[in-house]
Amino acid sequence: AREGVERLGWLLETYGTYEMNGIAFCDGKEIWWLETIGGHHWMARRVPDDSYVVMPNQQGIDSFDFKDAYSKQKNNLCSKDLKQFVEDNFLDLSMDGKFDPRAAFGSHDDADHVYNTPRAWYMLRYFNPKAGCWDGENARYTPRSDDLPWCMVPEKKITVEDVKYILSAHFQGTPYDPYLSYGDRSMAGEFRSIGVNRNCVLGLIQTFENRDALEWIAFASNAFNALVPFYTDVEQTPAYMADTTQKVSTNSFYWCSRLIAAMADASYKESLIWIERYQNSVAAKAHALLKEYGRQIEQAPEEEKTALRQKANQAISDMVEAATVDTLDQILFELSSRMKNAYARSDA
Template sequence: MIMQVRTACTSILVGKKASADGSIMIGRNEDSKAAWPKHLVVHPETNAQTSPTFTSKATGLTLTLPKRALKYTATPEWTDEFGLFEEDGINSAGVAMSATESAYANARVLAADPFVEDGIIEEAMVTVVLPYITSAKAGVRRLGQIVEEFGTGEANGILFADHDEAWYMEIATGHHWVAARIPDDSYAVVANQLAIQEVNPESADFLYDAGLFDFAADHQLWQPGTPFNFRQIFGTSTEFDRIYNTPRVWDGQRRLTPSQTRTPLDSDLPFIVKPDQPLFIDDVTGVLSSHYQETPYDPTTNGPEAHRFRPISLAKTQESHVLQLRDNRPQPIADIHWLALGVSAESQYVPFFSGMTEVPESYQTGELPADLTSAYWQYKLTGVLVDAHYRHFAKSLTDLQKATHQALLQLIAETDDASRGLDPAGLAVLANEASAKAAALSLSVYHDYTMQILAESTDYSPLNFNTDANL
């Protein structure tokens, strides 16, 4: 096995007044390896008599943790040989976290505050933060305190949300970070760049490390009295950005705000944008599944610009998630961990209610080599068979995804109705049953579809020939 290296992700955050139903949504594609299984787990609440310690397998960082850990969902690696990489989840306080969106800082700031080899990195962030916070802002502060004290080994963006607000945090150098609250009526799409723009130190909508402004001034990176544009001071703007990063931001924004006239090569795409219409869950998953459809840059076509830009959804997506926090419902079913295993464009976002205490077995398994008892490998098999004859199967796959999404939305509505009058124990049972039903429904549909396209694919062999029907 080769140690996993984070290469790229794409993230989206949606404020509660920007969504059609008033929910807050944060989501991200976890991109690194084309074949690297992910699992879904639920960690129970724990109350230790003495403060436990955590030691990172990736960097050796050791932290003393609080005695009480809240219950939370997560999507760890199939092996912990290189660390946990739990990536995303929702805790029992209704707080969601996704970590991380890998980013790049410029040489000037890294020379002044280099990365710390034994600091905290993506591998551990969800594990040492999410179980110990009761608000999105508390998540920013807890992770920020760890970064300031122990340092970090990489530049990253981290998504937090609760039922009131969403926050995007960026760690740029060994010890310096900033976070911005997403306005309720807006959204943000981020793609491997430091994205936060002007920071107002007087506004409650920003958090940052205690030495941020002095650091920038002392190293002649910023002139006090001028706007503090975090992206310009700490980030990059290179040819690589305009091929690999900004086109994905453009792709997300052109889908959600088509009235905006911009190009994939724009280096000043805004961090915060208002949608043209209220956003639904399928608008968010649509962004995370996008590969420049209906543009010259779609890699599934044969046009001259088909592979010019890196798409949002690609073969190296290991899992994609949207963490949806809904109001006016009892906690065990209010929050939904939508999870698409494998390539988001060719998989299905399945809703898991965060109040569940049991995870379907197929989502707990999956290793190398492949094993079709695993949900991860079932969705990957479907994608591989579609890829072999993409133009032939693309429409039938899209039709399948839409029909399955409709059935899953109906299941959520039925679950909401069934929750009325239930006590906490009954709600937990309902969350387990509904999550299991959603997983089984989607897997059954994809199994049948996989068998269908397997049979059809047999006649597309290069060894085929127009034979005489009588022979």
């Protein structure tokens, strides 16, 4: 992970970039978070082993240790002239002498308070609900707070299912849920949801110190899709996952996911139960297949591992294809039953 940061850092210093971006690097032992500042400047921090980071589309690192970055580089890395750049342009806005990169380089405009900070607020609130600082008139943090923590220690270990849930979220349990069907709906849809209609691809990289890495994949709106694991380090990908063209087809996991999402949104109340069953079923069966094939891959000779990974990926693809086709059938029926030209008389 550190080597990835150093390589990208060199590229940025050499060629530059026209915009700010955040990039995560991970391996089996550590995670680093790099942020480009624009031009030839960048900084990165090592994510503490017991912590998580949530970062919407804005500058996120809220503290930085220049002393470490220019000496031991244990937890901080940056472009060679970043400190001088800050000093030359009077970018240190702190009152206590502790440099705040978010204040120096980040945005704090009105659009952030609709598009970005609400998403970070909801994620932090989900992983640390007992902190008791998220809701009410005297809340320490709100959906419009510019000082949300860059990283926090969660109240329990975070699972793949937690990540899927939070990246599918539309502010459930708050007045901001666009699907809210009861009570005061005056604030429903006020903020940009995390799971939105134009989600295209969700990729979750799961690394281990002494096991094969996994890449979990989902297509279309996260609120309605299923997250599926696949082994990496393979030479072939199942056709249901790979053969996606611009032609809409039920032979494609991508297009099936798009169709399910559009129809489930239009029949949300009736279709939600089918979406929940679909997501839970795929998750459970995926874990079972990972357990089955994981043992075989670990025990197999090195020259047989690639073929076994591909066999596992095909089994997982076959499983999710069957579940997806069944769910598409159920959602299509629910939406068809609510067409505007429906009639009660039971005849042809």
